[in-house]
Amino acid sequence: MEIFFNNTLTKEKETFIPLDPQEVKIYSCGPTVYKNATIGNLRTNIFQDVLRRMLQYNGYQIKQVMNITDVGHLVSDGDDGEDKMLKSAREEHKTPLEIAAYYTQLFFKDLEDLQIQTPEVICKATEHIPEMLSYVQDLMEKGFAYETSTAIYFDISKLDQYPILSNHNLEEQKAGARIEVDHEKRSPYDFALWIKAPENHLMKWDSPWGPSYPGWHIECSAMGQKYLGEQFDIHTGGIDLIPTHHENEIAQSKGKYGKIPAKYWLHGEYLLIDGGKMSKSLGNVYLLKDLKERGYDPLAYRLLCYSCHYRNKLNFTWEGMEATSKSLERLRNSYQAHLQGTDTLTDNDQEQLKTLENKFHQAINDDMNMPLALSYVWEVAKFEKKAKEVAKVLAKFDTVLGIKLDATKEETKIDIPEQVIQLVEERKQAREQKDWAKSDVLRDKIKEMGYEVKDTKEGAQVFKI
Numbered sequence: 001m002e003i004f005f006n007n008t009l010t011k012e013k014e015t016f017i018p019l020d021p022q023e024v025k026i027y028s029c030g031p032t033v034y035k036n037a038t039i040g041n042l043r044t045n046i047f048q049d050v051l052r053r054m055l056q057y058n059g060y061q062i063k064q065v066m067n068i069t070d071v072g073h074l075v076s077d078g079d080d081g082e083d084k085m086l087k088s089a090r091e092e093h094k095t096p097l098e099i100a101a102y103y104t105q106l107f108f109k110d111l112e113d114l115q116i117q118t119p120e121v122i123c124k125a126t127e128h129i130p131e132m133l134s135y136v137q138d139l140m141e142k143g144f145a146y147e148t149s150t151a152i153y154f155d156i157s158k159l160d161q162y163p164i165l166s167n168h169n170l171e172e173q174k175a176g177a178r179i180e181v182d183h184e185k186r187s188p189y190d191f192a193l194w195i196k197a198p199e200n201h202l203m204k205w206d207s208p209w210g211p212s213y214p215g216w217h218i219e220c221s222a223m224g225q226k227y228l229g230e231q232f233d234i235h236t237g238g239i240d241l242i243p244t245h246h247e248n249e250i251a252q253s254k255g256k257y258g259k260i261p262a263k264y265w266l267h268g269e270y271l272l273i274d275g276g277k278m279s280k281s282l283g284n285v286y287l288l289k290d291l292k293e294r295g296y297d298p299l300a301y302r303l304l305c306y307s308c309h310y311r312n313k314l315n316f317t318w319e320g321m322e323a324t325s326k327s328l329e330r331l332r333n334s335y336q337a338h339l340q341g342t343d344t345l346t347d348n349d350q351e352q353l354k355t356l357e358n359k360f361h362q363a364i365n366d367d368m369n370m371p372l373a374l375s376y377v378w379e380v381a382k383f384e385k386k387a388k389e390v391a392k393v394l395a396k397f398d399t400v401l402g403i404k405l406d407a408t409k410e411e412t413k414i415d416i417p418e419q420v421i422q423l424v425e426e427r428k429q430a431r432e433q434k435d436w437a438k439s440d441v442l443r444d445k446i447k448e449m450g451y452e453v454k455d456t457k458e459g460a461q462v463f464k465i
Contacts (some may be wrong), residue, residue, distance in 0.1 A: 003058060003365045005234075006311060008165055008242065008265040013367065016264065018233050023061040025232035026052065027224045027262065028119065029241055032069040033103040034088035037110055039286050039301060039316065040271035040278050044238045046302055047268040047310040047368070049116040051236065053400045054364045064119035065227045070100035070126050071203050072195075072214040077244055079151070079182070079192040079215070086202055096203050100126075110288045113298040115402040123223045125214065129205050131222040132214045135256060136193045144255030145193055148184035152194040152209060154251055156187060163247040165265060191248050193218050217248035224249075224261055235262035239269050272315045291321065295452075295463025299403045300325040306370040306401070328403060334381035335394050335405040341386025349385060353393055356380050364400055377401065416462050420451050424460055427453065 003016040018024050028048045031037055037045075052062045075081040085096040092099060111118065125132075136152055139145040144158050156162045192215040197204035204211040224232065230253075237246060246265065253261040270277075273284040288298055304324040308314040345353070356376050363373035377397050383390045398405040416424075427442035446453055452463045 001058070001361055001365055003054075004367050005264050005266060006367050007263075008267050009260065009263075014264070018060070019231065019263070023063055024055050024234065025228045026062065026064040026119075026234045026236065027220065027228060027232060028064060028066045028235075029220060029237035029245065030066040030068050030122075031103075031107050032073040032084050033100045033107060034073075034084040035103060036287050036289075037107050038271075038278060039288060039291070041238075042110055042114060042288060042301075043271045043305055043310075043314065044236075044268040045111060045116050046114060046305045047266075048236045049114075049402065050310070050364075050368050050370065050400065051234070051266065052117060052119075053402060054368055057361070057364065057400050062120065063228065065121040065123065065224065066119040067220055067223055068100070068104055068122060068124045069216065069219065070096070070104075070124050072125055072219060073216045077216070079195075083203065083213070089202070097126075100124075110298075113288060113292070114302050115299060115404065117402075121227045123227065125219040125223075126203075128219065128223050128226070129214065131226050132218045133194075133205075133207055135218060135222045135225070135252070137208070139193065139252065139255050142255060146186065147209060148182055150182050150184070150196055151192045151215075153182075153185055153190040154193050154248070154255065156189050156191075156251060159251055159254055162189075162251055163243065164250050164260070165247055166243045168243060191215065191217065191244075191251075193252070217245055217252060220245070221249050221252040221256075221261070225253075225256075230257045230261070231259055232262055234264045234266060236266045237268075239267045242267055268310045269313045272313050274317055275315055286316070294318075294321075295461075296321055296325050297328060300328045303328050303331075303401075303403050306374050309371060310368060329409075331377070331381055331394075331403070332405055332407055335391055336408070338381075338383070338386050338391035338394065339388060339406075341388065341390070343385035343387045345385060345387050345389055349383075350389070353380065353383070353390065357393055357396070360397055373397075373400070416451065417449070420446055420449055420462065423449075424453060424462055428460060431455075 004013050005016050006013050031041065052064055055062055071083065071085055073084045075084055075087060085099060089096045089099045094102075108118075136145065139154065140147075140152065143155075145152055145154050194207065194209065194212050194214060196210055196212045201211075201213070204213050235246070235249075250260050253259060272278075273282075273286070276282070278285055288301070291301055292298060300321060301324075304316070304320060305314060307320075307324070356379050360373050360376040363369045363376065366372075377394070380390060380393050380397070394405055423442050423446050427439050427446070430438040430442060443453055446462075454461045454463065
């Protein structure tokens, strides 16, 4: 069955034809590990995971490379400002490597909680300095880079076209103004490949140009080449990477190899919070731990991401999380009902299941149309007859969904302290005796301990707050 992608590079929906008919090679831009990943960041990781699961569903082997940026990403996303790692290290009174190790560990714990498969290759920028240096030297020798007193810059005037992905008019591109700090640059749009380090700079390496450190963009080009070759199938990332980081990756590859590194470029859209942007000033920067502390299964957030196509903005609300959490529970209950079912399926039933299975397959192959795919998941879940054959189809779907449809309530319930459980039981007895005053007092005590009680049709449910 054919696979289709909306290719950012060509601005068209295209049939996917891999370079190797057996193995698909993917480069995914990973985190800059100077702070916790937000649920907005993790939406991109979920979309990238669905991509690889969809390709596996179609029988492909996967070789996915993901970088860990632990040096070189400046706070402006351009060529000025402080390195994000150094800024975080100063604020938290740790070394840059301690910061990187700490937030890398937290990031992979989030991936684990979201059932995101680990890419075949995880590569840290600081462990690939020689590859980056070699890449920059090649660009210098080919005439695509030049040295100033502060850095080695890529010369965009040597390219036949720049930019390529965003199609911005450089004269109108406000982002250009952010990097006009080095008056030795030939163009304000030339970008730093390698930056000469001040004497007190914490992260620097010896190079032909003295103690220095890499720019942000060179790491992905160097590591992509090392592990995937001069050209690979798919490059993924968030939409915010298009106008700067991915444009510059393409420029570097064209300079070194004369070709664009990936055939297909896929980008995930932003996550909105209550219809607006996520920001510290609004107090709505949510982490996965915030969802867990409110008692939500992280996979409910993964399911929420399927309510919207990865190329469209998704609006996060706590009401939406609550509704999706209940949907996840219903799906899991349906799976268990079918798994324990003893109904016999007729030929017509089998044909209906096969049709739904094909429709699911077509939906995921159509640029990962998860909202449509999920509609077919629900049709199977609501199948009138309860039989193991139906559960088997749902389990097959879950190889793409990754939401643990086979999880039971015992496996997913949160760990509640014994003292809280005792207070919940006392409150239950007070309510049965219609002692509402005592019930309210016990509710407040439970809240003081960091938990909230919600009264539902199924009884009292406890959530961490």
